[in-house]
Amino acid sequence: MSLQFLGQKSWHPASKANQKRIWVAEQQAKEREERERQKAKE
Structure with missing residues:
Protein backbone atom coordinates (compact mmCIF):
# COMPACT_ATOMS: atom_id res chain seq x y z
CA MET A 1 0.00 0.00 0.00
CA SER A 2 1.42 3.33 -1.05
CA LEU A 3 1.41 6.21 1.42
CA GLN A 4 2.14 8.97 -1.09
CA PHE A 5 -1.32 10.45 -0.58
CA LEU A 6 -0.30 11.54 2.93
CA GLY A 7 1.73 14.45 1.53
CA GLN A 8 -1.52 15.93 0.24
CA LYS A 9 -3.25 15.92 3.61
CA SER A 10 -3.68 19.29 5.29
CA TRP A 11 -2.19 18.04 8.56
CA HIS A 12 0.87 16.28 7.12
CA PRO A 13 4.14 17.90 8.34
CA ALA A 14 5.99 17.30 5.05
CA SER A 15 3.57 19.33 2.93
CA LYS A 16 5.01 22.59 1.61
CA GLU A 42 15.80 48.15 29.77
Missing part, protein backbone atom coordinates in the same frame (compact mmCIF):
# COMPACT_ATOMS: atom_id res chain seq x y z
CA ALA A 17 2.20 24.68 3.10
CA ASN A 18 2.73 23.19 6.56
CA GLN A 19 6.50 23.62 6.34
CA LYS A 20 5.97 27.29 5.50
CA ARG A 21 3.45 27.67 8.33
CA ILE A 22 5.93 26.13 10.78
CA TRP A 23 8.76 28.37 9.54
CA VAL A 24 6.63 31.50 9.91
CA ALA A 25 5.58 30.48 13.42
CA GLU A 26 9.22 29.87 14.39
CA GLN A 27 10.24 33.28 13.04
CA GLN A 28 7.47 34.98 14.99
CA ALA A 29 8.53 33.15 18.14
CA LYS A 30 12.14 34.30 17.65
CA GLU A 31 11.04 37.90 17.16
CA ARG A 32 8.82 37.77 20.24
CA GLU A 33 11.66 36.29 22.30
CA GLU A 34 14.06 38.98 21.07
CA ARG A 35 11.57 41.74 22.00
CA GLU A 36 11.20 40.23 25.47
CA ARG A 37 14.99 40.15 25.88
CA GLN A 38 15.22 43.79 24.83
CA LYS A 39 12.53 44.76 27.34
CA ALA A 40 14.35 42.85 30.08
CA LYS A 41 17.55 44.80 29.36
Whole structure:
Protein backbone atom coordinates (compact mmCIF):
# COMPACT_ATOMS: atom_id res chain seq x y z
CA MET A 1 0.00 0.00 0.00
CA SER A 2 1.42 3.33 -1.05
CA LEU A 3 1.41 6.21 1.42
CA GLN A 4 2.14 8.97 -1.09
CA PHE A 5 -1.32 10.45 -0.58
CA LEU A 6 -0.30 11.54 2.93
CA GLY A 7 1.73 14.45 1.53
CA GLN A 8 -1.52 15.93 0.24
CA LYS A 9 -3.25 15.92 3.61
CA SER A 10 -3.68 19.29 5.29
CA TRP A 11 -2.19 18.04 8.56
CA HIS A 12 0.87 16.28 7.12
CA PRO A 13 4.14 17.90 8.34
CA ALA A 14 5.99 17.30 5.05
CA SER A 15 3.57 19.33 2.93
CA LYS A 16 5.01 22.59 1.61
CA ALA A 17 2.20 24.68 3.10
CA ASN A 18 2.73 23.19 6.56
CA GLN A 19 6.50 23.62 6.34
CA LYS A 20 5.97 27.29 5.50
CA ARG A 21 3.45 27.67 8.33
CA ILE A 22 5.93 26.13 10.78
CA TRP A 23 8.76 28.37 9.54
CA VAL A 24 6.63 31.50 9.91
CA ALA A 25 5.58 30.48 13.42
CA GLU A 26 9.22 29.87 14.39
CA GLN A 27 10.24 33.28 13.04
CA GLN A 28 7.47 34.98 14.99
CA ALA A 29 8.53 33.15 18.14
CA LYS A 30 12.14 34.30 17.65
CA GLU A 31 11.04 37.90 17.16
CA ARG A 32 8.82 37.77 20.24
CA GLU A 33 11.66 36.29 22.30
CA GLU A 34 14.06 38.98 21.07
CA ARG A 35 11.57 41.74 22.00
CA GLU A 36 11.20 40.23 25.47
CA ARG A 37 14.99 40.15 25.88
CA GLN A 38 15.22 43.79 24.83
CA LYS A 39 12.53 44.76 27.34
CA ALA A 40 14.35 42.85 30.08
CA LYS A 41 17.55 44.80 29.36
CA GLU A 42 15.80 48.15 29.77
